[in-house]
Amino acid sequence: MEPINGPLKRAINVPSFQERYAARRREILEHPRVQAFLAQHAQELNYDNIERNLPKLDEYISQSTECCGCDNTEYCTNYLKGFLPTLRVVRHSIEMDYVRCEQKIREEERRDVANMIASMHMPKDVLQATIQDLSIDDESRVMIAQKAAQFVKTTKEMGQLPSKGFYLYGKFGVGKSFVLGALANELASLNIRSVVVFVPEFLREIKNAIGDNTLNEKIDYVKKAPVLMLDDLGAETMTAWTRDEVLGTIFHYRMAEQLPTFITSNFNYEELEHHLAQSQKGGVEIVKAGRIMERIKALTVPIEMRGKNRRL
Secondary structure: OOOOHHHHHHHHHOHHHHHHHHHHHHHHHOOHHHHHHHHHOOOOOOHHHHHHOHHHHHHHHOOOOOOOOOOOHHHOOOOOOOEEEEEEEEOOEEEEEEEEOHHHHHHHHHHHHHHOEEEEOOOHHHHOOOHHHOOOOOHHHHHHHHHHHHHHHHHHHHOOOOOOEEEEEOOOOOOHHHHHHHHHHHHHOOOOOEEEEEHHHHHHHHHHHOOOOOHHHHHHHHHOOOEEEEEOOOOOOOOHHHHHHHHHHHHHHHHHHOOOEEEEEOOOHHHHHHHHHEOOOOOEOHHHHHHHHHHHHHHEEEEEOOOOOOOO
């Protein structure tokens, strides 16, 4: 019986195989990137080293070594999507590594930023905003953009967060929520985590949490956030319980711990206090509403935001 390696040797020795191998070997060794690498490491590699590592060199030239600039690494044509091959010499042997391309780095940075922002019921377009995206078509918007940029600058220079945030108030659709998203993204770039909350939905969720025993967990999650952003305060149907036991608890904790809090509302301070004083049973609870407002004023600086309604 003929040994199994007999037919294999004959197949390898046929001219067509030898010719194809020689042609591919010549193509690899004459490739400009390979020639540049071999010239750079001429003192470290000999003929045998190079011959043994032809498969690695073949893999190297079969891929792009520069980022193609695609918008998504899913479209990358390299063997490892989003990675570029590089060569190095280790103990007279050629080794190949893969490094992240520019697009891969950008995607991971965006993902890292997104992971620093915890959202509760906020739209995606708000969470993708940046300060540079703010439309500057009104004097108040110029001031708000400057104050937001100054907050980030102070945080960066001092190495800690200022204790006071903003209370942004104005008409529907002027972009108050957008400012919160932009500021959250700027802080995320400094590895500072924000929790951005749409208040009406959050309070509805809190009521449901009573039944599944997650009430304290959800309140703690919000009140202890390094940076808390409450969107559309005053748009909810307020009850004495949500005002005193939920919002009151959150604001009291953050005031005591000097944690920055940002709030948007359609109401100014006085109008919000009136809203908080209204009871579902038709009564007016001025003292309790005033107590909540004292905490809000201790936590925020009021800024009116004007401009056209961008939802129309």
